[in-house]
Amino acid sequence: MFYGIGVGVGSSDAVTKYGIDVLQKLDVLYVPTAKSADSFSVAHEIVRGYLKESTLIKDRHFPMNYNTKELQNAWNNIASEIESDVLKGKNVGFVTIGDPMVYSTYIYLLRILKNKVKVVTIPGITSFLDIASKNNFPLVEGEDALVVVPATMGLEKIKQYVKNENSIVLMKVYKNFDEIINLLLEEKLEKHSIVVSNSSKNEEKVYADIKSIKKEDVSYFTTILINKKWEI
Amino acid sequence: MFYGIGVGVGSSDAVTKYGIDVLQKLDVLYVPTAKSADSFSVAHEIVRGYLKESTLIKDRHFPMNYNTKELQNAWNNIASEIESDVLKGKNVGFVTIGDPMVYSTYIYLLRILKNKVKVVTIPGITSFLDIASKNNFPLVEGEDALVVVPATMGLEKIKQYVKNENSIVLMKVYKNFDEIINLLLEEKLEKHSIVVSNSSKNEEKVYADIKSIKKEDVSYFTTILINKKWEI
Numbered sequence: 001m002f003y004g005i006g007v008g009v010g011s012s013d014a015v016t017k018y019g020i021d022v023l024q025k026l027d028v029l030y031v032p033t034a035k036s037a038d039s040f041s042v043a044h045e046i047v048r049g050y051l052k053e054s055t056l057i058k059d060r061h062f063p064m065n066y067n068t069k070e071l072q073n074a075w076n077n078i079a080s081e082i083e084s085d086v087l088k089g090k091n092v093g094f095v096t097i098g099d100p101m102v103y104s105t106y107i108y109l110l111r112i113l114k115n116k117v118k119v120v121t122i123p124g125i126t127s128f129l130d131i132a133s134k135n136n137f138p139l140v141e142g143e144d145a146l147v148v149v150p151a152t153m154g155l156e157k158i159k160q161y162v163k164n165e166n167s168i169v170l171m172k173v174y175k176n177f178d179e180i181i182n183l184l185l186e187e188k189l190e191k192h193s194i195v196v197s198n199s200s201k202n203e204e205k206v207y208a209d210i211k212s213i214k215k216e217d218v219s220y221f222t223t224i225l226i227n228k229k230w231e232i
Numbered sequence: 233m234f235y236g237i238g239v240g241v242g243s244s245d246a247v248t249k250y251g252i253d254v255l256q257k258l259d260v261l262y263v264p265t266a267k268s269a270d271s272f273s274v275a276h277e278i279v280r281g282y283l284k285e286s287t288l289i290k291d292r293h294f295p296m297n298y299n300t301k302e303l304q305n306a307w308n309n310i311a312s313e314i315e316s317d318v319l320k321g322k323n324v325g326f327v328t329i330g331d332p333m334v335y336s337t338y339i340y341l342l343r344i345l346k347n348k349v350k351v352v353t354i355p356g357i358t359s360f361l362d363i364a365s366k367n368n369f370p371l372v373e374g375e376d377a378l379v380v381v382p383a384t385m386g387l388e389k390i391k392q393y394v395k396n397e398n399s400i401v402l403m404k405v406y407k408n409f410d411e412i413i414n415l416l417l418e419e420k421l422e423k424h425s426i427v428v429s430n431s432s433k434n435e436e437k438v439y440a441d442i443k444s445i446k447k448e449d450v451s452y453f454t455t456i457l458i459n460k461k462w463e464i
Binding site: 008012013016107110121123132136142 | 236240244245246247248249250252253333334342343346355356357358361362365366368369370376377378379380381382384393462
């Protein structure tokens with residue numbers, strides 16, 4: 001059996017009971033590593049306390065250049081390795097920060113493996129759910145839509161969402177940080193937004209007063225929650 | 233201290249480690265009951281195994297007619313009760329199915345209590361995250377937006393989302409079920425959608441072939457996941 005396990009963000013407290021039960025019975029655990037060593041240690045740090053001593057940890061590096069042949073090869077290789085471990089009768093896991101079905105690289109792996117081995121996916125707390133609860137900032141109510149937007153998409157589309165929707169999550173706000181802060185001020189959303197830089201890391205900073213933030217203060221991992229029906 | 237605890241959906245396995253730790257130390261737990269007895273038993277059933285024997289359970293009924301004076305009074309009354317329990321030095325909890333910050337009645341309570349007592353909110357797995365993982369159906373990838381839409385809003389707005397977005401979650405699809413299924417067929421989304429009726433309940437049904445579903449087969453609690461970049 002192959003398990004894709006969402007472990008939430010920040011700490012081992014965010015893992016669900018279901019996730020803990022599965023982690024405890026794994027023979028092999030694959031941990032993806034990104035460009036920085038940091039990302040490996042975060043996922044590993046979250047789950048290490050739940051693993052049995054005999055669990056074999058396989059950390060595997062994935063290049064960050066999307067859709068290239070190099071990336072495709074890396075995924076095909078890890079998928080073959082996993083398939084081979086599963087066919088040997090082992091309980092094999094793959095951990096993913098946040099939720100496996102929301103902007104996760106696990107989805108590439110699932111696409112390759114779904115018709116080859118039996119796959120069980122376990123949901124996790126996404127970063128935006130974590131940020132909302134931690135700051136007592138509700139995301140959405142009633143008949144409104146909730147729109148989660150990677151701010152790496154073009155500014156014009158972001159403007160449409162911010163103008164037309166009541167509940168918006170902007171993720172990875174960095175490149176166009178100044179333009180987005182100006183947009184929020186134009187739309188008079190100061191009292192309806194919070195900005196969180198480096199969520200769930202040691203350097204986490206929360207800004208409730210968006211006028212006071214400068215781009216040099218925030219990291220690439222910056223999230224903005226907007227709820228026009230909630231006042232801070 | 234007052235704790236708002238998201239307990240996920242379906243079973244006690246969906247509760248996070250953080251949620252379990254808090255449930256175990258509660259002196260008082262408020263459990264909201266809706267129009268049917270069912271909803272009480274679901275939340276209570278999920279958490280009962282985590283509570284200490286001495287925890288006092290207070291189930292409180294909330295009328296379902298939105299924005300009426302009756303509903304407002306019900307919330308004000310429970311908020312006063314909670315405030316009084318907290319001021320007596322008790323650890324007080326309120327459970328909510330799914331996540332407390334996403335379409336939860338807990339948000340009404342938070343609005344009243346946030347400036348009166350110290351509030352800690354604990355995130356939970358939402359129903360759409362649970363459905364996606366359970367069915368190995370990814371929600372969103374890359375630079376796409378994820379749009380979560382209560383289908384109780386007008387059909388014209390729903391059409392815009394379904395036409396313009398790649399990743400859409402339609403919740404509470406019932407009243408306009410036939411129109412929405414027709415829309416999915418028109419947009420050639422048969423291979424990119426799943427329909428789940430009564431998610432996480434005993435009567436749960438998953439339909440991958442949307443052409444075969446009839447309105448009389450599904451419940452009010454029907455969710456449709458659409459991902460134009462995923463093929464079932």
